[in-house]
Amino acid sequence: MTRSSSTSLNDVDAINPTSKLPLYQQIYDILHKNIMQGKWKPDFMIPPESELIEQYKVSRITVRTVLDMLAKEGLVRRERGRGTFVSGLSLEHALTHIISFTEDMRTRGFEAHTRMIAAGLMPANAYIASKLGIAEGEELVHLDRLRIASDTPMCVENSYLVHRYCPGILKYDFSRHSLREVKAREYNLKWASARQTMQAILATPELAEQLSIPRKAPLLFIERVSFSQNNLPVEFLQAYYRADRYTMYCELKGSN
Numbered sequence: 464m465t466r467s468s469s470t471s472l473n474d475v476d477a478i479n480p481t482s483k484l485p486l487y488q489q490i491y492d493i494l495h496k497n498i499m500q501g502k503w504k505p506d507f508m509i510p511p512e513s514e515l516i517e518q519y520k521v522s523r524i525t526v527r528t529v530l531d532m533l534a535k536e537g538l539v540r541r542e543r544g545r546g547t548f549v550s551g552l553s554l555e556h557a558l559t560h561i562i563s564f565t566e567d568m569r570t571r572g573f574e575a576h577t578r579m580i581a582a583g584l585m586p587a588n589a590y591i592a593s594k595l596g597i598a599e600g601e602e603l604v605h606l607d608r609l610r611i612a613s614d615t616p617m618c619v620e621n622s623y624l625v626h627r628y629c630p631g632i633l634k635y636d637f638s639r640h641s642l643r644e645v646k647a648r649e650y651n652l653k654w655a656s657a658r659q660t661m662q663a664i665l666a667t668p669e670l671a672e673q674l675s676i677p678r679k680a681p682l683l684f685i686e687r688v689s690f691s692q693n694n695l696p697v698e699f700l701q702a703y704y705r706a707d708r709y710t711m712y713c714e715l716k717g718s719n
Contacts, residue, residue, distance in 0.1 A: 476493045476496075478490060478493070478519055486519065486521050486525055487521075487525045487528045487529050487532075490515070490519055490521070490525070490526070490529045491529045491532050491533070494509065494529060494533060495533065495538070498533070498538050498539075498549055499538075501613055503549045504549065505549050505550065505615070506548055506549060507548065507549045508545075508546050508547070508548050509530075509539060509546070509547040509548065509549065511546055511547075512526050512527065512530075515529075530547055534547075538550055564577075564610045564617070564618070564620070574612070574613060575610070575611065575612055576610075576611040576612075576638075577608050577609070577610055577611070577637060577638050578608065578609040578611065578638060579606075579607070579608055579609075579636070579637060579638045580607040580608060580609055580619070580673070581605065581606075581607040582604075582605065582606050582607070582633060582637070583604075583605055583633070584602055584603065584604060584605070584626060584633070585602075585603050585605045585623075586599075586600045586601065586602060586603070587599055587600060587601045587602075587603050587623070591603065591623050591699050594686075594688050594696070594699045595623070595625060595688065595696045595697075595699050596696050597625060597696075601625065601626075601627075602626040602627070603623045603624060603625060603626055604622075604623070604624040604625075604626050604629065604632055604633060605621070605622070605623055606620075606621070606622040606624075606637055606642065607619070607620075607621050607622075608620045608622070608637065608638075609673055609674075615708065616673065616674045616675050616705070617674075617704065617705060617708055617709070618674075618702055618703055618704040618705065618709070619670060619673055619674065619702070619703045620700060620701075620702045620703075621700070621701040621702070622642065622698055622699075622700050623698065623699040623700075624697060624698045625696075625697055625698075628650065628652060628691075628695065628697050629646060629649075629650045629652065629697075632645065632646075632649070632650070646697075652691050652692075652697055653691065653692050654689045654690065654691065654698075655690055655691060655692045655694070656689075656690045656694075657687050657688060657689045657690065658687065658688050658690075659685055659686060659687035659688070660685070660686050660687075661683060661684065661685045661686075662683075662684050663681055663682070663683065663684070663706070664681075664682050664684045664703075665679040665680070665681065665682065666678060666679060666680045666681075666682050666703075670682065670703055674703070674705055676705060676707070680705075680706070680707070681706035681707075682703045682704060682705065682706055683703075683704040683705075683706050683709055684701070684702070684703055684704075685700070685701070685702045685704065686699070686700070686701055686702075687699070687700040687702070688700075
């Protein structure tokens with residue numbers, strides 16, 4: 464739901480006329496902070512250009528430059544005839560390091576939450592067994608979790624862990640405890656490497672409901688096998704990321 468922009472200017476910081484930073488950069492920093500710190504929630508209507516011009520005593524070109532910068536970052540969307548609105552949370556995620564969802568959100572300044580969908584023991588089917596290099600039917604720990612950032616559902620993670628490497632791990636409530644921290648502290652399991660694949664899929668009705676998105680909305684689907692410091696394949700992960708909230712990227716180097 465949109466909010467009236469007429470009250471938002473009371474919350475906007477003033478620019479510093481003696482600063483060496485150009486005016487457009489100062490205004491950008493102010494609006495960017497209000498969005499990233501959650502002062503302006505998704506679908507909040509940013510003050511119209513005329514109000515920003517009056518507030519900061521700058522030209523229309525300066526204001527449009529700032530809004531263009533925010534739009535290019537995906538932080539706002541501009542709707543013809545209506546105005547400029549804060550977009551939903553959108554994050555870039557590097558494909559170069561193994562990092563947990565909680566750690567990732569903490570480094571970005573967001574509050575991460577986990578909602579348990581399911582937890583229990585199950586026998587490995589042929590597909591998962593082949594991924595983990597174990598016998599079909601071996602006992603696995605299955606954790607199905609909804610990962611949330613700043614009240615926005617971001618992804619669903621299905622984790623399958625070889626139970627003999629972490630016996631009794633289900634005694635922990637992983638809506639409150641970090642799975643990675645428990646594995647490291649209680650079972651001396653630390654991820655040294657991983658192999659993963661990624662593809663685009665469409666949300667099933669169940670995933671759409673869990674992630675609060677339309678049916679058949681695009682998802683980024685990742686399958687990952689994580690190896691311990693002893694090079695043991697311990698976890699098989701299937702993760703479903705909202706494509707409107709996540710951008711995956713990697714850095715490539717040219718050959719000599």
